[in-house]
Amino acid sequence: MAQPRYLDIADRVEEQIRAGQWTESNFPTVRNLAREHSVSIVTASRAMQALRDRGLIQIVGRSGAYLIPPTPTKAKAWAAWLRLTPGPFEHATRSMILSAFQRHAESLGGDIRSDLFPEKGNLARTAVDTAVESLQAEGVLGVLLLPSRVSTIDTECELMLIERCQSAGIPVVLVERNLRGAQRELPCDLVSSDDFLGGVLATRHLQEQGCRRIGFVSSSPTSSHTTRMGGYLAGLIPDAASQDPPQMPVVLWQDPTQPPREAYQRLAQQALDAELDGMICYQDYTAVGLIMELMKRRVRVPEQISVVGFDNLPISEAYAVGVTTYAFPYPAIAAQALRMIEDRRTRPSVPPLHVVLRGELVVRESSNRSEREKNSQKGPQ
Template sequence: MSTRSRSARRAVGITEVARHAGVSPGTVSNVLNRPERVAEATRLRVEAAIAELDYVRNSSGSSLRSGRSESVGLLVLDVTNPFFTEVARGVEDEAAASGLAVVLLNSAEARQRQRRNVRLLAEQRAAGAVVMPVDDDLSDLLWLSRQGTSWVALDRGDVAEDVGCSVSVDNHEGGRAAGRHLIGLGHERVTFLTGPFAIEQVRRRHEGLRAAFEEAGLDPEGAVRVVEQPLLNPEQGERAVDAVLAGGPRQRPQAVFCANDQLALGLMKGLGQRGLRVPEDVSVVGYDNLDFADLVHPGLTTVAQPKYELGREAMRLLDSELNDPQHVHERVLFTPELVVRGSTAVYRA
């Protein structure tokens, strides 16, 4: 408790601790990393010295020497999106259990930024990464593998098993479930409101929707119309309302299946402004089951994804890849679940 408070910032290292405890630096390192190899008495002495000097380990030094750091990266498409943040929670909880630190990096949906973040991970010699790729181009990830950093792809089912692990949710099945629900309610003219088809996930949801119609003996060509917007946010949903309603009351869809909840919520707002009631005039189905889907009125019928579990499983796979010498790449596929609320109802002409 000396008073040399602010100036003369010291650099207590492992060596100073060693001197203070009357022991060699190697022993201090052992206390830190393999306590079982050091005798009880000396261990206590070293620990006392650590506490007294307020030593904090310098991770630069250790990861320089060992060639690997203790942290894993989580590359997320958009920190602002509730879907991703829920996944992040899962990853974090599981990582904490394995004693790994998570650094969360935001790609902001931009290829260039993803590349920068991947590079950052390589520079930090990160132990591994959980990644949601911005697009179909996996070259960044392959490069990362070559640098010796392993990864797990999230929500990207088409990653071949010989390049890496992946965990995702069956988008085809999700679209199909939504379709069956609507068909069961008697809807035979539905619009798929979506973001860019360049996104694999929405493409597959669309296919699933069409499959449901085929299975019901209906022609998807006539039954399913598509409205494509440039982004998957609420504003675009609101803006799409004219396109959705185009063609007048006769052509108007009986139901709208939206590629995510944000579009759906925007659309519902837009419909309300046009004086159309949900579900009386048109049914709406979303995708993701965000917290807010339950807060609007009427509650949004939507396809729920196990977001938190998705994150946990990804981290679990990464952990196995890091520690299990006979790990083989795996492809985990979750099944989504339809949550029925008030925004869908039986069709009445």
């Protein structure tokens, strides 16, 4: 059965409005509409009323009809809180991570909001509630959290935020590591680099370069450090067992509360005391600091001690001796994290997931003994 004529007219005008044909300045009057569609004033008036009921126009007494401006579509937004350890390259590292997330967010028609959390410091209990209210008011789809690795106070704040967000229906995805603490259960989803594989590849690389006394530097009770050390042990054992006497693992610890320069001096001396010829550091900052301390002591890097780091941070290429490092897959991590937020929004009751993405070992001067040997054999050019 055909619908009334006034609804046909209303449908056609609605199509024209959505196509941008009509504006507030040229929208037709009832008489113009009646004339254009060859109908009575009554039929045209009923068509106008139908458009008003659909929220497309506003009828103001004898002044006529006016278009209601469409409500602008709010861009997708995700919040990011990157709790990086303070250091000289902290800003550069933050920018690199945020850039990867921002590029992927823009490809989805959205934006990463890093202004909704303090860049440094914690949130008080009341401030956590206020922050979650702000997330809701801004229509944030989810939170990307790179947890602090420094203190239990930081962790308590993060755990409180996760709980409040979950109660508000806002998914939280951890980036790279779980909350600080040994053997801690996942409170929410986590996406990380394959840190275990990174430890294995770094160890095998040093073995291939001729290193036979390889140590590992860790710092905090976090999942990323523990897993990287696990990869080191897995890569070390087959080669170490074949030695006579067998090589025992050597694990050194950097105190995160100690001034960096003092920590690097201590690590360099421990490496020399243990007669190490290869070292794997839990991240690139420590690798660079260690290399500098070794060179001050006239230890040749990589000929006497080779050094490998993690994450491929900006500092890894900032000096003459580039740092061999297991690169963090920033673009893939960003894409996966936003995908996990979307999945969590549709399936909130699924147990927390941990997705691991493969990185890449980037070989540079700090460990590449074979390249150094080739260059030394060539002599001056």
